[in-house]
Amino acid sequence: MGTYSNDAINQLKALIDQVEEPLKRTYQTVHQGYQAETLARFLKAREWNVTKAHKMLVDCLNWRVQNEIDNILTKPIVPTDLYRAVRDSHLIGMSGYSREGLPVFAHGVGLSTYDKASVNYYVQSHIQINEYRDRVVLPTASKKYGRPITTGVKVLDMTGLKLSALNQIKMVTIISTIDDLNYPEKTHTYYIVNAPYVFSACWKVVKPLLQERTRRKIQVLSGNGRDELLKIMDFASLPHFCKREGSGSSRHSEYANDRCFSLDHPFHQQLYNYIKQRSSESETSQPIKQGSFHINMPEPAVEGTEIAKTIESQMHKFEKGNGISGSLDRLKIKDNSDHRTRNCP
Template sequence: MVYATPEAIRELTVAVDQATEGNKLLVEAYKNMHGGHPVEVASRFLKARENDVSRALQMILDSLQWRIIDDIDNVLSRPIEPKDTYDAIRESIPIGMTGFCRKGRPVFVIGVGSNGLDKFPPHMYVQSHIQINEYRDKVILPNSSRRMGYFVGTCLKIFDMTNLRISTLSDIKILSLIATIDDLNYPEKTDTYYIANAPYIFQACWRVVRPLLHERTKRKVHVLSGCGREELLKVMDENVLPDFCRSDIKLEDRKTESCFSPSHPFHEEMWNYMKQEASKLKCVASSTKKTSHTAVPLPREEEFRSSQSTCHHFADNVVREVTCSSHG
């Protein structure tokens, strides 16, 4: 496992301060990025770059430039409107938050098998994803840290594979864009990826994807048996489990109780927060124009070649794997 050494953390924090000194935009962007915890940010970026200080520094500077160019620090003041459109995006790329694990980490659930990313332009899905990331980092995690009495800077994610089909892989381009944003700008923010309700096709997908992942990522992936109720209960209380694991929720009530529902408290609170931020900065009127220019920072050349190859060949390889397995 790759660790960020204390020496590397000290060297990187000094290097970032020196690289941003005298540039008000960079200084402000960096301040907003670390939120008062520069050591934790240095540790995350170092882990993402195998404890290499120079590469981690470049990664941070690239991310800061992205935040400045696309005004990411104000993305929460640009709600996607009208509310019906915001809700429709949430329903077509199901994601929600069920609560917190016993260590105070927020628990997010993503409905991978229920994606329908063909209803809106890609940039709207990208913006929506960035807003959730920023809301997590600026609101949810700081609130949890205050409640727990210690710093909480990471989350848990549960991927629900119910209804996963080969046709779902047609959304690989948008999903790859979102994954790239997370890898380059929000590294090491997830401690564990739980895979729930995995159908046969997931095993084929996993055989294709697993060799392409970093070792540090492989170790974070836990494929659960069925819904994974017993495994998840080891780290969270029952009331935090996703609805498909809850024995106290009737089948007919699961749609309204689901964390994917736009009426779920997480989505309602996030929407209200963005409206308040928009009111403060008086930028609601310009939100439509601004949202069409959210860019994705390109990785360095060697990383770009890897991600490009994965995107181009992923679906074909999965289909081939499924076909071979079904005839084996």
């Protein structure tokens, strides 16, 4: 980091050092010992404006306290069948690590339906994955590689996108807004794979709306991206939908048992068992009851809403003008610098 960056980090640190409990305690949970990297993330999200970054971080800390986020990893979603339904309809998982030690998170953008549980369960589960990543996965990787690892890479599978998926934009927007405001700059690179024909045209509409820094993070790969991704990770770390030769999803391939979205995958087994163990060790432990962990839902940013409407309008043009029935190419991207939630077709 340059002198300008270091000066901004030092200024922000001086301001954050003045916060009192309980904000100070939850701030420790956020930075996990990597203060400079954490402060830099919030500064990047606000174009290195110290005043705006300070407000963003304090707002984040207040959100965490008000919603008891520090305790969310002691709140398992039960019964297990309900959690399995959440996992089967919100397709996200961790498939491995890049050669640089960055965790690889896979997202089944096109096949996620969000129709097996209430909004609160999906939000709870998403935040639990975020917190497990930040408190367990990233610190473990940092120790292993002997350097701070505070970001990961995301591989977004566009297989199966349909026009009906527009109905899920509200759910995706809620999750993305939570990430934008409270987990900024956690993704080093977005890799887009299995993008259908209409993606390129819709991408032309959305791309100019993104910040340049965000555009540089996005790489649209040919087919399932297998060959390109093998340049940065070993075969074992590839998401299952990238392991087939050529293009297309491997949803029904010989790698179906390696689906990192499934509750049976080692990542989700470790995560779920970790939460159940933390719950049993909690001083205030009570018999686990069914019921979601309610989070105050943020208002989506105006910019994100406008982008979502632009995408929807573009897709309807495709449907009417090209006879493409039920086809939608939507890509979820976050630009944390200005609260924007992106759903790029």
